[in-house]
Amino acid sequence: MSQKIAPLSGFPEWLPGERLVEQQVLDIIRETFELHGFVNIETRAVEPVDRLLGKGGDADKEIYGISRLAAEPDGGDRSQVALGLHFDLTVPFARYVLENAGKLTFPFRRYQIQRVWRGERPQEGRYREFTQADIDIISAGELPFHYEAEVPLVIADTFSRLPIGPYRIQVNNRKIPEGFYLGIGFSPEQIAGVLRIVDKLDKIGVEGVAQALLEAGASLEQAEKCLALANISAKDLSFVDQVRDLGISHETLESGLAELSAVMQAGIAHAPGILVADLRVARGLDYYTGTVYETQLVGQESYGSVCSGGRYDSLASDGRATYPGVGISIGVTRLLARLLPAGAIGTTRPTPTCVLIALGAEQDRAQASSLAAALRSRGIATEVAPTAAKFGKQIRYADRRGIPYVWFPPTEPDAAHSVKDIRSGEQVDADPGHWLPPADDLHPRLVGPVDSAQ
């Protein structure tokens, strides 16, 4: 093992203290999703390549294929199916629903927290391996619209429990631009192309979008209307009048405005100030058909969305049955890659361990182990010192690891145990059968930049 060791670009790994932050974030995400009635599933990491291809816009370019390095030519293993690593959790979930439909109860509310892989060129906030945390509600046949209003509220509740600073969930409804574009004279075949161009507004700007629309055959007036629509944004229901002021009417547009109003009304009632109706949001993936979501950290909008999703109608369909759904996905790695290096999120200590038992001599290890077992039985994470070094060295070991307490067993018969808080230096007698740390010290806790200053 003498190869050079170097990180692989696009495959991030955390140090233990950073991973502890990620664990705590994932714990809160999981707890909140479960409070909202979602059950967990995991899917295998691989899907048939045929199933992955073409499901995510141009995601086919991003798929990693897998193959056995030493496939046996004499068979037994000749799988006819080419396999690839999944690039999101929605496509595998749709397949899981089709495969297990007879064993699930609909509407099926599931959450899924797993790694996904994309062979994209790595850049800030974009990785080749990263963790997503998804919720989806999928139904058999019909999916009631109210779930499109519920999904962003689950995210608002989740994010309110995380010290990630202010954020906004931007919502739109695919029916609004679709109906609007039809209303200004684009043909149904042109819609997807126009949507894709307008979706680049943040990247190429107003001039670029206008240019691209004209090149795609739009009139100057059509291009202006498209840009005017994309420019509409409101924290209340005023977006409806702003759209009406553009003087376009179409049945699909009306339907989209009514649905987006209902989503915004639910947001105003249950998560005031969080939702923004933003008519430029389109989401790249072709399979969305109704409400779509993106989420920005306030003041860090250029970083892009950290939580996105939408309604889809035909992703899970096997020709006989269709399972429409709505879902949203938190980009956990993406979020932490922004917050961790900035020191914007952390934990009260970098290790779960609460107590280090000091060791006077190596032959005391058996008693120290029994003492550790007694503390663990009350939920106190405890380890015994690695060696019977001088106590000063053992305290420094605890300090380097971030362990707050060092426990000293008695050095003479009938003497008392004592425990030292190595942060304050305070040392007190303690009964190993009853001592408990202050509740705040029992486990590490998640803190933001404000709390950590305490």
Added chain:
Amino acid sequence: MSQKIAPLSGFPEWLPGERLVEQQVLDIIRETFELHGFVNIETRAVEPVDRLLGKGGDADKEIYGISRLAAEPDGGDRSQVALGLHFDLTVPFARYVLENAGKLTFPFRRYQIQRVWRGERPQEGRYREFTQADIDIISAGELPFHYEAEVPLVIADTFSRLPIGPYRIQVNNRKIPEGFYLGIGFSPEQIAGVLRIVDKLDKIGVEGVAQALLEAGASLEQAEKCLALANISAKDLSFVDQVRDLGISHETLESGLAELSAVMQAGIAHAPGILVADLRVARGLDYYTGTVYETQLVGQESYGSVCSGGRYDSLASDGRATYPGVGISIGVTRLLARLLPAGAIGTTRPTPTCVLIALGAEQDRAQASSLAAALRSRGIATEVAPTAAKFGKQIRYADRRGIPYVWFPPTEPDAAHSVKDIRSGEQVDADPGHWLPPADDLHPRLVGPVDSAQ
């Protein structure tokens, strides 16, 4: 999406109720590992193929390589490094330690729970994708021996918290067969081969091993001695005398006997009845150098080991520094694939959801959502009924999902809320600001076949 949907052999997936069992098992494993002072890390799923090759006996045959399906010929992405999916968590951990040595505190106690992939032919208990839960303690330079005694005690504590029935941890020390084989006249070059042959005892039997040893150049007496050694097994320290009775002495053998005695003594003191000194246990992987572990479910020994590991001295070495370690790995998927279909493990209910709020009419949804938020704020997992169907249908929805309580908001002003335990049929008035379910009903809990009969 009209392809045929079929499971992929070797890539198991759980239904939601089964996954809930796995989650609870993983929660207990994590909690216990943390109580013992282990911190978590995760490593990327991929390693350079060069690093994977030759690290796990003939594991090189089992590696899945990955490659981008649409690699761009015009570069920017021309990674010179061939990548493969990791086949265990030990090899990636050793690489992580080398890569981050300057940022870690040694001895470094870590746990790691991730999926691994092996391109083996699937069979009962063997999968192509499965989850392992590992602990390792790794040091810089020297690793104190006492960690070899500690590792099986952590597993004993973990398994004592899981309803998996009786089990035995079989321990051996590589120095015992090595010293013994040298003592009966094998050359140092022959040791690995002899070890590999004797390791097949369970598969090919006494006759088969004897035959293979003779073919490998052993004398009849040497073969008999090897088999006599492999036949020794004891729950106490009597294995030492049994080995002595074979009349062989060698310095390395003595060292191994002393170490195995120390491991057994710690087991007798802290986990009585769990450890068995079993001198046939060798473990296939070449990198083990001291104590080795396997774990069998009592009465299901033919299923093979569900938790294995050992001491290694040169796995993590970069030519300048060496980091010896000792670790053990719970085969989580393997364990559950045995226990789940047999009904030997389960949960008190198949969903985290505790309460379904019934809906008298669709226009009551906003109030129902506020009520749900109030219950969630006290940690009660709650969802609102999908539609305002007849109450009987809403109760059946809860019943099919395994949700124990249905909440009925008042149908007239000033009337009381009420909550129905749909298992007993009991319905009582309830205050949404104070009601709590019995503690046993707040969350699903893990149960074994005995407990579930209650």
